[in-house]
Amino acid sequence: MVVENLSTLNAVLNGISFFLLIYGYYLIKKKDKTAHKKIMLTATLVSVLFLISYLIYHYYVGSVPYPHHDWTRYLYFAILIPHVILAALNVPFIVVLLFYALKGLEPKHKKLAHFVWPVWLFVSVSGVIIYGMLYHL
Numbered sequence: 001m002v003v004e005n006l007s008t009l010n011a012v013l014n015g016i017s018f019f020l021l022i023y024g025y026y027l028i029k030k031k032d033k034t035a036h037k038k039i040m041l042t043a044t045l046v047s048v049l050f051l052i053s054y055l056i057y058h059y060y061v062g063s064v065p066y067p068h069h070d071w072t073r074y075l076y077f078a079i080l081i082p083h084v085i086l087a088a089l090n091v092p093f094i095v096v097l098l099f100y101a102l103k104g105l106e107p108k109h110k111k112l113a114h115f116v117w118p119v120w121l122f123v124s125v126s127g128v129i130i131y132g133m134l135y136h137l
Contacts, residue, residue, distance in 0.1 A: 006057035011131035013050035018124035076133050083126040090119045
């Protein structure tokens with residue numbers, strides 16, 4: 001695989017993470033804590049793999065400017081800016097969320113998950129949208 005193809009891999013990993021997060025939510029609503037734990041740990045692993053791939057890609061390729069100078073440029077940046085900010089801010093909260101879950105601190109985990117999960121979901125889906133706009137518009 002050439003480094004330029006990592007952008008596609010990144011989008012795929014973000015998409016997988018999105019669906020795992022949705023499935024994990026479904027499982028916890030069904031009170032299947034064992035399956036929920038497995039799926040959410042898998043979502044975390046997929047997100048870590050994304051982050052590694054993303055950093056390698058941008059180390060070698062650098063920043064990729066948005067190629068269009070029409071109305072989509074405004075939409076692109078309206079999605080990109082909160083995506084980047086929320087992705088960076090959410091990482092330490094995901095770590096704490098996992099800590100609470102793995103230590104059995106369910107009330108704290110549940111309370112924090114109400115804030116972290118939707119942000120993680122947004123970051124995952126907006127990453128796929130950004131990829132599509134940047135490379136396929």
